[in-house]
Amino acid sequence: MTSGFPGLLVAARPAAEAGPDAPSRLLLSAYLDLGSRQDDPRHVKGVALAYDEYMSGPTTMPLRRQPPGSMRRALAGEWPHERVGTEDPAGRPGDERSERWQHLCDGLEAWPDLTAERQAALLGLCNALGYFGVTVELGGPMADRVRGAGGEMTTDQATRILLVATAAARIRGSAAESLVERSLAGLCARGDRQARILARSYLLEHRGRRGDPRDSAGAVESLLADLHAPAGNGTARDRLVRCLGLLACAWSFDRAGDLRRFAACVAEARDAVGTLPDEENQVREDCRRSVAEARTLVAMRSGEMGQAVDVHREIVESDPLDVHACLEHAALLEHLDLPTAVGWYQRAVRLGAPVTGLAFERLGDVQMRRGDPVAAFDAYASATSNDRRKPSVLRKLAECAYRIGQSEVARWALEQPDSPQERRGGAEEGHPTPAWSVGTFAPGPILRSAARTRTEGRS
């Protein structure tokens, strides 16, 4: 007696590129081997670009989106059979290193002998890969030395300090906080105009993220005034810096709840990015992405969910393999078209790392909203695999399990201790993270706002 399905054929020897981590392992392989493929998400191509810059040119990393501090730990959690090297590139075993990866390791070993430009590019590469501790360890002392010296900083010095500051901003602890503050303060005092604007923008953002009272209206107005003042030689880099500065101000207005000025700054930033030349492709596209995210949020704050979806569609269409973009799009669609939102969450689940657990959790939430507790049960159970035992997800799993009569699974879920990742403080969540400087791999403002809107709509 048959079920009517075609037979299930299984090969004795699976394909070489298969594996429990695919397809994310393929898509994100640059984080392990520094290579790139045409169909990689843009942030992955950015890693390969950082390598190219290290080998042959100045780094553009201070102007580009960077991953969150938890990136490598997240990848280690996603790919338990891979020796990811969470703290140090040398953590990748020698026999598993690509030629490019070995160049990186060799560069770190030869650090004192590198030129200033090469050192900056190496720090940029470490940041692109998520090795923020390495950047701080190598660049921190240099940053303090430069700060202590006199005179105006060179471009390379400023670049290195910016990279050290953005790396330190992703490391927890008072020492790292102090390094961020003093590095950027030094840059504000002695960098050129572009460096000063970037430093003030980073500071504004950094303090705003932490709810620091120094995120004051005065700092924003002062920065805005400088951005509006006629200055600079109108180069592409000037316009980029201006765009990033405007976005920093925009996020500050958003935090203050000033929608009008938030929208105005975002519109100005959009105009600025529109004039960037083609040759700075990755930088331009990173900027455009950040502006599009801000525009999406403007629409959301204005209650225009349809417009928010339309704006955000530009992001998913330009970077269809970026799992965060899929998650955000799904979250936006939840307000308008639940079945289509489910499809986008399922796409995110297929893309997987580094947010597989979150994608499954969101899928479970939306399946519950659709009234399908069994599908939600499946999604929540998947969200708890691989040691991802978030207490909230376990509770949801238990609730679904009880609802569908799987009482033993429910009991199991309620009895679980927190996962090792949770106990170690796992991935960073909950910070009001502006998009452009600290990365959007963690749930960013769009996801959080979408969740809030959903909750408010229900109440």
Next chain:
Amino acid sequence: MRIDDRDASAGRTDRGDVTQRSGEPAENTFPDPWTSEADLSERLSLHWTLTRPFIDLSVTAMASVQTSGIEAAFTHACDDPGYSPPIHYHPAAGVRDRILRELGALEFSCTHPGEVAPELRTVRWSRLVEWTDGFEDLPETSQKSVVSLCQTLSLYTAVTALAERALTSAGRTEDPLATDFGAWMLTRKLRAGSLVLRSETAHQADIENLANIALAAHLPLEQRISAGLSLVVQYSESEDKDPALAARWRAATEKLFAGFRPEEHWTHLGLASSYWRGICFVPFQQGLREQVTEELERAEQYALAMPSDSIGEETMRRQYLHPLLETRIREASWLGDLDLSVARAERLIELDPLEPKVYITAGDVHLRAGDRERAVERYRQAAVLGPPYTVLSRYKLGCALEAAGDIDGALSEFVTALRAEPGAITCARAAQRLARLRDDAASMSWADRLASDLPGDSGR
């Protein structure tokens, strides 16, 4: 110069001051293998919890009928009573390997218990290794217990080897059927050999041995009846299908059963249930509906009459009821009573709610009954429970979703199946097809790579 050796005279500040990281351990975020039943909380996903008895003989609070059997077999091997209730419900060959593969725990893989690395052995597994190492020194009842335990773990290569050692040490290789112990061991050896080797020679040896046992008047009646039943089933259903031989062995087994007293001991009730379930294969092949129903009713009566006052008795009872209900589900479908087959499938779930296979069975039944929604629910529950049926359940779920028009859902299931089993050709081709429909470049690219590397024919 490596980072760790960097010279402090270069002016850098103290590492501890600057790089105050989150305090987690260095590179390897996963725990070392454990050596006892100590704290296992680092590695307890739902699937690990459900299948732990297979992995390392640990106890689980979430036991299916099959994993309960492992616990029962281990307990019995430890206690070594004079009387050994048989473990009735054994896993198919390769189940343990499939579980380990799906969990990504191939470091526990072995053909013999002693092959598991010492640092991975729990206290219980270490005991099993001690028993197998000193197997010849064990009394016969203990030897049987250890072989049974290996059977429940799906370690059939070890079963073959241990049975051979038992026969050799007892001086029984010349005429193993001279005693019931020899007959028991030889049966295990040949049956396991047939499962592992899958060769015609091994299979024929197994069949021949069963026939010899069934005809050996000096052997215990239970052994002869079991052998006869095995032959009835063998000639009724497998590639050896031969209705005449099946009928002949049914007649022979009926004669043996006529002298059997089920009421003598509670374990005889189980054999009686197996008898009526086994012999009904003949009228089933002959299309005799009423006779099949009558005989399965009797099988069920005997199984339900088994006591369940202790954990051991309850385990045994469930072990007999499980395959019986599977047969009764098939019977109901064969009779065209889809509602009845659904009801029995749901009963099977109640009996064994943590076994993924019963949900797949229920899903199939609901699908035949036209209830696609319920079928999807049951396949999903099977998928959640996972190994060793993750691939099959995700595949069936994917097919059902695709039939229902949920292309995204179906594609996700095929991708998930491929993550669990990269060699699943059918899933790779389905993923290719659906990824194109959905314009999912990532899945398409990956499925294309997989499918192009896979052979067009099955390897298993």
